[in-house]
Amino acid sequence: MDMRPAFQLQTVIKAMTDVVLPAVDPANKLAQEQAQLVVGMLSLLLQRLPLQYRYDRDELQRYLQLARELSAVRGGAQTQAALADLSAGAAAGAGVLQRAAADPAELEAAVLELRAKVGELIGAANADGEPASLPGLQRSVLAAAKVQTARERAWLAPTGFEADPKSITPIERQLSSD
Amino acid sequence: MLAIDKQNPPREWIESLRRQFPCEREIDRVLQGKLARRGGPGYKPIALATLCSGLQALLRAELREPFEVLEPQWLAGGASKLQMAFKLSWQRPGAGRTVTPMVLRMEPAESIVETSRLREFQLIKAMQGVVPVPEAYWADPLGKYLPYPAIVYGFVDGAAKPKASVSNVTGLGINFGPAARGPLGRQYVEHLAAIHTFDWRGAELSAFDVPQSGAQSVEWMLNWWARIWREDANEEIPLLRLAEAWLRRNAPPIDRLSLVHGDYRAGNFLYSEDDLRITAWLDWELAWIGDRHADLAYMSLHTLGHYSEDGGTYLQQGLMPMEAFLEAYEKCSGLPVDRAKFRYYRAFHAYRGAIIMIATGYRAARGAKTHQDLLLAWAMGLGYVLLDELREVLEQVG
Numbered sequence: 001m002d003m004r005p006a007f008q009l010q011t012v013i014k015a016m017t018d019v020v021l022p023a024v025d026p027a028n029k030l031a032q033e034q035a036q037l038v039v040g041m042l043s044l045l046l047q048r049l050p051l052q053y054r055y056d057r058d059e060l061q062r063y064l065q066l067a068r069e070l071s072a073v074r075g076g077a078q079t080q081a082a083l084a085d086l087s088a089g090a091a092a093g094a095g096v097l098q099r100a101a102a103d104p105a106e107l108e109a110a111v112l113e114l115r116a117k118v119g120e121l122i123g124a125a126n127a128d129g130e131p132a133s134l135p136g137l138q139r140s141v142l143a144a145a146k147v148q149t150a151r152e153r154a155w156l157a158p159t160g161f162e163a164d165p166k167s168i169t170p171i172e173r174q175l176s177s178d
Numbered sequence: 179m180l181a182i183d184k185q186n187p188p189r190e191w192i193e194s195l196r197r198q199f200p201c202e203r204e205i206d207r208v209l210q211g212k213l214a215r216r217g218g219p220g221y222k223p224i225a226l227a228t229l230c231s232g233l234q235a236l237l238r239a240e241l242r243e244p245f246e247v248l249e250p251q252w253l254a255g256g257a258s259k260l261q262m263a264f265k266l267s268w269q270r271p272g273a274g275r276t277v278t279p280m281v282l283r284m285e286p287a288e289s290i291v292e293t294s295r296l297r298e299f300q301l302i303k304a305m306q307g308v309v310p311v312p313e314a315y316w317a318d319p320l321g322k323y324l325p326y327p328a329i330v331y332g333f334v335d336g337a338a339k340p341k342a343s344v345s346n347v348t349g350l351g352i353n354f355g356p357a358a359r360g361p362l363g364r365q366y367v368e369h370l371a372a373i374h375t376f377d378w379r380g381a382e383l384s385a386f387d388v389p390q391s392g393a394q395s396v397e398w399m400l401n402w403w404a405r406i407w408r409e410d411a412n413e414e415i416p417l418l419r420l421a422e423a424w425l426r427r428n429a430p431p432i433d434r435l436s437l438v439h440g441d442y443r444a445g446n447f448l449y450s451e452d453d454l455r456i457t458a459w460l461d462w463e464l465a466w467i468g469d470r471h472a473d474l475a476y477m478s479l480h481t482l483g484h485y486s487e488d489g490g491t492y493l494q495q496g497l498m499p500m501e502a503f504l505e506a507y508e509k510c511s512g513l514p515v516d517r518a519k520f521r522y523y524r525a526f527h528a529y530r531g532a533i534i535m536i537a538t539g540y541r542a543a544r545g546a547k548t549h550q551d552l553l554l555a556w557a558m559g560l561g562y563v564l565l566d567e568l569r570e571v572l573e574q575v576g
Contacts, residue, residue, distance in 0.1 A: 001413075001562075002412050002413055002536060002540050002558065003555070003558055003559075007540070007543070007544060007555060008555055010543075010544070010546070010551070011543050011551040011552040011554070011555040012552055014546055014551050014552065015550070015551065015552035018222075018223045018549075019223075022223075111413070112413050112414075115413050115414035115415070115416065116413075116414045118414065118416045118419075119414035119415070119416050119418075119419045122416055122419040122420050122423065123419055123423070126423035126426075126427075137420075138420060138424075138572075141416050141417060141420045142417070142420070142569055142572060142573055144416070145416065145417040145420075145565075145569045146566075146569060148417075149417075149562060149565050149566035149569055150566070152562035152565070152566075153562050153563060153566055155562075156558070156559035156562055157559075158559075159556055159557075159558075159559025159560070160559070161350070161481065161557075161559045161560040161563050162563060163351070163480060163481065163483070163484060163485070164485075
């Protein structure tokens with residue numbers, strides 16, 4: 001699905017810079033300043049968004065390291081309880097870090113790669129595939145598209161293009177059914 | 179799809195697409211131009227003064243008598259082109275010194291639909307007296323005088339939707355209100371019949387290639403959009419590849435070549451709210467010579483309508499149910515409606531619409547090429563609705 005934050009932010013910043021900011025009343029200093037801050041904050045977000053996940057993972061890794069070092073601390077009951085708490089938290093954090101192995105950019109690239117390869121196969125099969133295999137291919141692609149477009153429509157339902165928005169299953173529910 | 183840097187498309191890739199997807203010469207020229215500009219700068223806001231000076235250069239080349247451009251102002255509406263309203267004080271042939279309200283319609287650096295201003299200009303001229311259209315004055319099809327290709331036509335009074343109504347950004351789902359539906363619906367059908375029975379062979383339409391009978395027009399049309407899909411798409415959508423193969427396998431022969439408007443819908447005509455008269459049909463840029471069923475099927479897209487007040491009837495274009503449209507059209511045009519072809523073109527339009535909204539809309543906005551990238555991004559929401567409609571149609575036809 002191509003509606004991704006970096007793309008969305010880019011278009012919002014351009015609209016603010018090219019159209020909205022020049023139209024803000026120069027005499028309204030607060031509005032001028034706030035509008036510029038909106039652009040600044042969105043630009044910062046656009047710049048840092050691709051690094052956000054890596055940043056969090058790096059931070060977790062460093063806190064795990066710190067927790068390991070701090071396990072050498074010795075003390076009374078209060079300290080021991082805190083050490084036990086920290087140790088449990090570090091174990092949970094280590095598990096999270098292990099599961100957070102791939103970068104979001106890698107995830108996106110993998111999806112793009114598979115989309116492209118499926119598309120190529122459809123083109124190839126329609127060029128020289130065995131005719132008997134085409135109905136199965138069509139059934140599979142249509143079934144996959146049904147699930148995919150349901151998610152895409154739900155994701156973008158707030159844009160207001162649905163004739164009957166109530167018929168759309170919320171994206172939260174669709175994703176939690178996985 | 180991932181191997182090519184589409185923001186800086188290599189020449190050999192462009193040539194391979196041209197070979198793989200031959201289409202009409204003018205469309206080929208326009209699409210090549212789009213890719214040639216793609217690696218260049220994005221769209222930067224253009225001052226009205228800059229636009230006026232380009233307009234004056236065009237007018238100096240066209241007019242012998244002195245003229246004056248008055249009261250220039252931006253017009254809103256539409257997702258694809260920049261529009262400036264102005265008044266021209268000029269020596270009008272046959273009318274003497276006069277002040278005429280006009281519109282300058284110009285492309286941005288890249289558009290959600292990359293089309294030919296020359297085709298649009300020729301068509302508006304050809305349609306004079308056939309259906310209500312603005313008077314076409316001048317064209318700058320290659321951007322010789324203006325920053326980008328443009329046309330100048332007459333300003334027409336009228337509204338695209340009721341003043342009090344609210345519709346989404348592209349003017350879809352307009353509710354004209356119960357009283358307006360009958361009169362507007364009748365004209366809507368009559369005008370479509372007039373377009374489809376128009377003798378285009380006698381008109382100056384040199385920017386259009388005339389297909390042979392059979393399915394050549396369909397082949398050109400599919401090549402046109404399959405090529406755009408490859409030029410513009412960011413991520414592959416397997417459903418579109420499946421649809422393209424289905425459309426090619428099932429291309430129906432054409433019984434009669436008609437002028438096809440290509441974007442015949444509510445939102446693309448102006449009307450007078452006082453007497454409910456359609457005053458102008460606009461946006462002829464997607465027209466081609468082909469099968470009339472394409473315009474009919476376009477009207478049937480679920481996204482181009484809404485439910486009646488009682489919630490029981492779906493009104494295509496906010497005007498009337500689809501079956502009523504088709505019956506009225508057959509009666510008015512004297513042309514039969516082939517239901518199989520109708521279904522075929524419904525699939526085609528869902529396919530084309532998804533390409534426009536998801537691929538070209540994304541690509542133009544990603545390259546910061548338009549005056550309203552944000553609107554293009556927002557309108558991508560419509561693309562996924564169309565994609566699902568395409569899936570439904572393909573499931574129905576098997």
